[in-house]
Amino acid sequence: MEIKIHISDTCQSCGGMCRVPVGMDIDANDQPYTRHKPCPACEGGGRTGRWISIEEFAQLLVTLTQSTNH
Numbered sequence: 001m002e003i004k005i006h007i008s009d010t011c012q013s014c015g016g017m018c019r020v021p022v023g024m025d026i027d028a029n030d031q032p033y034t035r036h037k038p039c040p041a042c043e044g045g046g047r048t049g050r051w052i053s054i055e056e057f058a059q060l061l062v063t064l065t066q067s068t069n070h
């Protein structure tokens with residue numbers, strides 16, 4: 001049996017920005033700007049849940065411990 005752990009992680013599609021660029025457009029002042037739309041992967045929440053293996057979870061714990069113990 002394989003053990004999987006459900007975690008809430010930063011959305012990989014938008015990097016937690018909640019929106020993704022869809023292309024360039026021109027605004028009312030003739031200035032080009034990047035158009036965005038809500039990220040379809042996290043639906044604008046910036047976070048997605050995913051399932052990771054117990055090995056990945058162990059790795060994640062090590063990473064988190066190292067990043068907070070400096």
Ligand SMILES: [Zn+2]
Pocket residue numbers: 011012013014015016017018019039040041042043044045046047
């Ligand atoms: Zn997203």
